[in-house]
Amino acid sequence: MNGAMRRPLDGTPLYRVVERTLMERLAAGEIKPGQAIPPERELAAAFSVSIGTLRKAIDELVEQRILVRQQGKGTFVASHDRERLLFYFFHVVPHDGVKTYPQVEYIQFRRAVADAETASRLHLSAGAPVFAIRNRLSLGGRPVLIDEIRIDVHRFPGLTATQWKSRPSTIYNLYQEAFGVTVVRTEERLRAEAATSEHARLLGIEPGQPVLTIRRTAFDMRDDPVELRISTVDTTHHEYFAELL
Amino acid sequence: MNGAMRRPLDGTPLYRVVERTLMERLAAGEIKPGQAIPPERELAAAFSVSIGTLRKAIDELVEQRILVRQQGKGTFVASHDRERLLFYFFHVVPHDGVKTYPQVEYIQFRRAVADAETASRLHLSAGAPVFAIRNRLSLGGRPVLIDEIRIDVHRFPGLTATQWKSRPSTIYNLYQEAFGVTVVRTEERLRAEAATSEHARLLGIEPGQPVLTIRRTAFDMRDDPVELRISTVDTTHHEYFAELL
DNA sequence: TAGTGGTCTAGACCACACA
């Protein structure tokens, strides 16, 4: 990794230029998730900046959870493992608040066309081809939520049901390992709705019972939307938890 | 200048010591919300640390939204104005996503005893005296949510219904200005439930209709819980929005 | 012992606000 940077003539701070340059290289897949970036002293020399400036740039990427520092070992490109899923992206917990890993059950994988909501959220034209996947998640042996996932076919070329079902880790890990798509940020919109008969059947509840719906849009490093996921949650024994600063 | 002399033996970084010291002074009300703290160079000299270390301490407090920097003017203790309410603490928006200020309507103010949930969340003993307040919030002229607020009587001594109703700004601003209680962080737990007949009446909907409930616990600078608020939301035209990193 | 990130210094200079 050398220090070729485009230094804008406007007042952009040097550390931001370094940050953007590093980020673009990571987004381009120059260093894979789990691998270490070059040491700080080396990067500082390559970019011809002081160690303080270089560290400030890396601070920003650590803040965005794109990089992870480990003292004495190095700085690594963040990887989507089970730990990260539970900690940052899965917000459904039992009423007593103890987080546990969900068991995921595959229900359906098909090609479809984007409806209005999907097209709007994923910045596609209406009727664009998408993959439509349905999963059921259980916590403590009890079915708790149904996921309806929509992703752009062109962003995940050649994805198959087999590949989906046989993924070794989390869904976001599959996106990252197989397609170089790293989810770094999500937006979630929640409503209370009456359960449809189909969702009621899958969740083992009565049709019309109140359920929580979570509409999540997931964004990659370049802040492009990559996934729309509508989760329908039975909140009889579980709830959605958010900590807000 | 030997900074190591001021350093605790347990290896706590100097900037954390400075941060905690500053924070305690702010929590004690030494500088009021809206007022400026001393300039960085002055603070650095007072603490006998370099400007870089002092800035790192302030960075942390800015991150926690306890301080706000304004280039060329100074660094100020954060104040709970309408802007801050809308931006950080009010997460109910129309389906189209455009944020607007809620109109607040007073319904009830009374003394009560803490139920099990309130006592648990506010770290009180069951049956401890609390103020119980009910408000109705409207957006665009339409009633959207009912707030049930519980606060410890001992934390807000002498609070009256008149004072509550005649507050000039937001509720959190009242806590801050009149009682020195600054809310810096909240935890929210969401469920879908069926509207009670009373909530249905207040929201102008049918009893049993699905509504979103938000159980919010608010924490002060010392991370003590100061308020439990249960909001019951009609999500027919509005939704809860959260952005998660 | 060598190599990594983490802390800290003691400045210089820039950008912005205000009188």
Next chain:
DNA sequence: GTGTGGTCTAGACCACTAC
């Protein structure tokens, strides 16, 4: 112009990891 926060330097030394 004066005073504020914002950026940047060129190091030194500490803490942790792995061999």
